[in-house]
Amino acid sequence: MTSPTRDSASTPDPTTGPTPPPGCPAHSGQAPAGQGLEPLYGPEFAADPAAAYARLRQYGRIAPVELAPGVPASLVTSYQTALDILRSPETFSKDARHWQALTDGAIPMDNPVAPMMMYRPNALCSDGEQHHRLRSATNDTFDRLDLHALRRYVERSADFLIDLFGPRGEADLLEEYCARLPLLVFNQLFGCPPELSDTLVRALSALSAHFDVTEDSEQANAVLTESLSRLIALKRENPGPDMTSWLIAHPAGLTDEELINQLSLLIGAGTQPQQNLICNGLLLLLSDERFRGDLAGGTMLIEDALNEVLWKDPPLPNFCFHYPRRDVTVDGHRLSMGDPVVISLAAANNDPYLLSNRRGNRAHLAWGAGPHTCPAKDPAQLIASVAVEKLLDRLPDLELAVPAERLRWRPGPFQRAVAALPVRFPRTAAKSDEALAEMATAATTAISGAVGRTPTTVRAATPAPSPDIAPATAEPQPEPAPESDSGPEHEARRRWWQSLAQWWRRD
Template sequence: MSAPDPDTAGCPVGRGARLPYGGSDFARGARPAPLYGPAVADDPHGLYARLRERHGQVAPIELEPGVEAWLVLGYGELLELTRNEALFSKDSRHWRVPAEGRLAPDSRLLPMTAWRPTLLNLDGAEHQRLRAAVSDTLAQIDHHQLREATEAAANGLIDGWGPDGTADLIAQYARTLPLLVFTQLLGLPARTGPRLVGLISHFVDSGPESVRASAEFQTILVDLVRRCRTAPTADLTSWLLAHPAALTDEEAVHHLVVLMVAGNETSINWIGNTLRLLLTDRRFRTTLTGGRLTVSDALEEVLWRDPPTQNFPGRWATADTVLGGQYISAGDMLVLGLAAANADPAVHGGASAAQGSLGGNRAHLAWGAGEHVCPAQHPARIIVETAVETLLHRLPDLQLAVPGNDLTWRPSPWSRALTALPVLYSAFTPPRPPAPERSPWTPSSTATRPPAPPSRSGSTPSDATSTARTPDSGPQGPRSWWSSLAGWWSGR
């Protein structure tokens, strides 16, 4: 990027004239920073710091060649953005780029920005109607049974690993485990799991296959809704269809997309990033095994430093305005810079979020703010925390099989996700007979322990790495619960 004119830098709509995205910076030959490619994958924190230094708390970016937007980097600015839906709408039909014919029909951005009749894309009373349907549906999940189902799926995956003491915790664990649970939650047959993994990855990465994957993914869910409408069972899909909000089949399908993509993909990344922290950060691993910090603290650390969704589209300005000192035009798109806002020096007394421990501090914006905070907070926490704790109980001597600096990230502008996490371990447990199949959302007479009561503080101590869990070792000790996750889907 060339140096901006000191008189007009950071004034994208110009002074006294309506200019395209980027305003006077573009008019004088500068290009916005691309929010795609190697920079956003290899060193996103460096990218956000450079953008903040040059443009302030709101910076012009490019989402793909010829498609510009604003990246909100500031903590306070992101709060302002998410709390004012009258001025910054969730309805992408306000976006002037496609209205001006500047978004290609096969744009990789379409799956993440196209308008759908969901709580993500609506404001006001209609948003509240749909949000109530999703919230009430999720509230029917039995958390104890969800934890049991997640633990059973985790143990099954670990038991399936070979006897050589090697595994890839992304491909063989994090990427598979949440989907095993979500397919049961929604009432999908287990055999669709592997197919859905690939489709969702293409969908959220805005890659070459994203449009095709989006259509195929939706076809699977259309068939599911039709089946549950005709023959309802004890699953999220049937409960959603039965809600008094009276969702149409189309509305139900789109909300299942939201649940699967936001819930599943975020869980995958949260698990992977937490395991990476425990395996690469000597300070954190030492204090964890020493008993001073818990798995819950590790989850919080990740939400501050490497949240599973680092950027989220978006908001659309309904009128000309100013945000963070930048002139925003009606129809402009604003991207929520969740990771950047968490690292805002203004929030940390001038220091970076990377300095010192943030355990116990839940003021991060990893899950957004405002009226569109997602209602799936409790199930999300249970799945991720159970996945991490079960793995550490079973294989307490996990260690990286490669240097930490050799780990690579997926090239997604939205997700913060590792491509692989290869590990070595010695405490291999022989496979066990499979447990009898049953719905995890209905009462069971085979439960071996009562539900663990929620912790008011959300930080019940647990030495997650003290012993390896074997088929004969009995139930695990109590785990910490987190009852105040600010929301699942970023800034909704």
């Protein structure tokens, strides 16, 4: 697959330009005197972020913005410049401890963006050998996923959710489907036992409902941390074929603090962005005439729609935070040591210098690039594709309940998400909570033990080896046997599914 091309006749050399003309505010990276920073928050930005990116292009490839009140940053709007920075860890650190304004208290920790940008001991916020050690554990864990088993579990979980709201003939797909499906998937992937599943899913549901830092979200985060601590303790005592156990057993030797933060990172990256991708894909399919006329077009149609979302409206539009290790000039823009530089994945993907037929082209930056590229893009795309495919297969006459232009988008720089996605459809036959629970439990039991597989190679857990050195080969290890379809474990799981059905019906 080739990358998008540039118009060589009109585009400056990507390694040097474009250089702003003398007197241009882009030379200093500051807005002109008397002109405020472009805010990447509030209802105006949420309603039309593309207009904000267009205004910012007057500064060149990097522009001064405000992420939240009192939080200035430099926003990269160029595809090539974004790639250059993403691939330059020797110049741009991911460790927010370089951000002086945050470390010295000039930006308080209760600022809405601080929890998203602060340092945590996980692979996303680390550099060098520490990043390699944590990232190797994550990569090897994802390598063990059986994507065929994952597809089956996503299909069964989707059926469970559709059967909950199907008899009503209407639903808010964001809350009742797109947000809940990733929660069920991660509950299974993490190997969460029934006694913890309820607490974990409820905490994740509360966090998904709050895009800003609130008292409720802080409490939910505390519950989530405590639940993950208990899960890690249980898996140390009784490991199984699940991501938590694999991370614990990895040669990288993660501490409990690192495990909590790695699992929290996986949850954060795999729930809200995932729900946004599913939701935005469904919105495109239901509102764009190019797709709307043939929703029975099959998987290729769905893949095209999701790929277009990842290009034009990625679920994490402005997210890759970097901190210059020293004062540096990039494309004529002065970037000060430690001041945040944010890659606008949305603006870079829609760089007017790009000339490309994007149908089938996967060179977008929605998954990032360089050493911090998303390690789970294949499972994430599979989950989104199966979620959309299953919903359209079960509810072929699905339609928006309100015109697309009346939908409200959530404010903020980091998420591209509608506040609700109301739909209507012909009612489906009702099923009891007990029947739903029994079907879901049987499906979970059948898949349990098949989600994981033993990899044939293990990456080094110490500093990155030379590219010329082949990875070590690991002896295959037997996986634990699947759960029985009867007995205490099966009954506990059935009660959990029934409780979940009752809780979500009341919601």
